[in-house]
Amino acid sequence: MPADFTPLAALLNLPTVWIFIWVGLLAMTIAIVWLLRTKLREIKSWQKCAILSLWVHVLLACLTAAVRIVTGSADGGPGYGPPIQVALLGEELEAIATSDDETPTPLDEVALESEIDEETPADDAEEPEPTPAETPPEPFEPPALLAQTEPEPEPAPTDATEVEDDEVVEAPSTPVEAPRDEPAKPLVVSDSTKSSVAPTPAIDARAASPVSLPPRQQLPAPYAARFAANRAELVAAGGGNAQTEAAVRNALNWLAAAQSQDGRWDAKRHGAGREYYVLGQDRKGAGAQADTGVSGLALLAFIGAGHTHREGLYQPNVGSGIEFLRRAQQSDGNLGGNAGLFAQMYCHSMASFAVSETMAMTRDERLAPLVRGATRYTIAAQHPTDGGWRYRPGDTGDTSQLGWQVMVLRSAERCEVAVPPVIWTRVDRFLRQVERGHSGGLAVYRPEEARPSRTMTAEALYCRQLVTGRADGGLTPAALREAIDSLLAEPPSTAQVNLYYWYYATLALHRAQHVTPEAGAAWQRWNDALTRTLLATQNKDGSWPETCIWAGYGGRVFTTALGAMCLEVYYRYVPPESQVNPTDVATQPDWRSVPPR
Secondary structure (H helix, E strand, C coil), X not given: CCCCCCHHHHHHCXXXXXXXXXXXXXXXXXXXXXXXXXXXXXXXXXXXXXXXXXXXXXXXXXXXXXXXXXXXXXXXXXXXXXCCXXXXXXXXXXXXXXXXXXXXXXXXXXXXXXXXXXXXXXXXXXXCCCCCCCCCCCCCCCCCCCCCCCCXXXXXXXXXXXXXXXXXXXCCCCCCCCCCCCCCCCCCXXXXXXXXXXXXXXXXXCCCCCCCCCCCCCCCHHHHHHHCCCHHHXXXXXXXXXXHHHHHHHHHHHHHHHCCCCCCCCCXXXXXXXXXXXXXXXXXXXXXXXXXXXXXXXXXXXXXXXXCCCCCCCHHHHHHHHHHHHHHCCCCCCCCCCCCHHHHHHHHHHHHHHHHHHHHHHCCHHHHHHHHHHHHHHHHXXXXXXXXXXXXXXXXXXXXXXXXXXXXXXXXXXXCCCCCHHHHHXXXXXXXXXXXXXXXXXXXXXXXXXCCCHHHHHHHHHHHHHHHCCCCCCCCHHHHHHHXXXXXXXXXXXXCCCHHHHHHHHHHHHHXXXXXXXXXXXXXXHHHHHHHHHHHXXXXXXXXXXXXXXXXXXXXXXXXXXXXXXXXXXXXXXXXHHHCCCCCCCCCCCCCCCCCC
């Protein structure tokens, strides 16, 4: 119980109805005592005891209800303690609950496999929250668990800088099974860098014993282009150029410099938690404590460009960020951290998406308990009837939450974590409930709403693509055309910056570009507007400003991570049909790549 909680504070926080109830109960108590001393004075003693006993039970029942209303807080508001974490598994999820592996406990510490003679930094020390204007971000210091050697420095990008090629993906091999009955281990990587102020991280040349890494195993097909030897060609073919790649590198440099000492990206320090009453709703400044969520987005931006905790210039940043999420995971698998009601489930899904995709790319078995626990929580939080997710486990769903949870589950499947078919059946049911438009290609935020939105249309289209495994999302040609036409009616522009909308629309249109010639032309138009707008609005330090419609909640880490991921689209995921002709878009007669500024 918080130190400042007193009966007087509780009384002052009572709803008006309970004040009237307690006044009435007090009056009734006085009346009963008066009756027992006057008109009922002659009744037998056992009858008096029975009356008093009954009345005391009534008072206790009311007291119990009042205490629950006063001290209960759905969002774990200030002074009322953290929310109760609930994981509800139905009978249809019995296979998960009774699997042969134990419920993962990622908070368990285990000894490092290689001895590293350095001190481990203290976890999550409580410090005052400075504002972004008052205190600049502290330079990132790699923790002791990241063994350090001296990598080759990478030159700062310029307008003429070419995209650096990565290694060739090896031939397919047998997938590595997820480990069983094993707690998550701290991550150990071979190289280390130390981030400084943008644009280019400085290299920390402190000597340490290198840790040998196994060769990269076969990547799941969607991630292959991130390490392709001809990645520069893929970028050019898809509609990007050296400028878009330079913008990605500048964004990653800013994110590296913005990382805190303990591996997190501090949401509030970088402008999160400001209430702008978006769409007329007061969300209580959601996002101020969304550290796990914005950290997940930052990690997704790094790994989207091929940087993991095992390789790449930013491997210490990724490794330290994953370590922060591992420490933050609760015993039921929740990765929402200290976020409030409106941000809690978003934070869980964004962080879960990051760790699942990291494991899918690296096959690092130490991440398996972390991924399994997060996946279990996501499955348990799904509404069993409408098939969606919202702010708390078991809430009826909304399309905005659905997109992130679907990405969590799909990436978890690539980590050999089984998702029961009933989960996908429910997701399909929810998507059908939010369908709108003459042909069913549009989508609404919640099933009970009538008016579709372009943001939800983009997110629903991408969800259908993931669920069905088809670039057209399983939609009829008329429905797909209806969805694409809706998105093209509001292309990216500086008039209204909405990176959340652009993120999902970019993924969906890029994935659908090879379905029909019209879809290819739509991707061309969208990408042209997207690259022009993002290059024009990026700050000199590599970040994107908080002019985005949702940036008050997520801050500059939110905008910068989403902006980078939009420009990574050319290699972040390989569209299913791209093998037909990967240069279809670039070879169209009216295609225009972004010219140099």
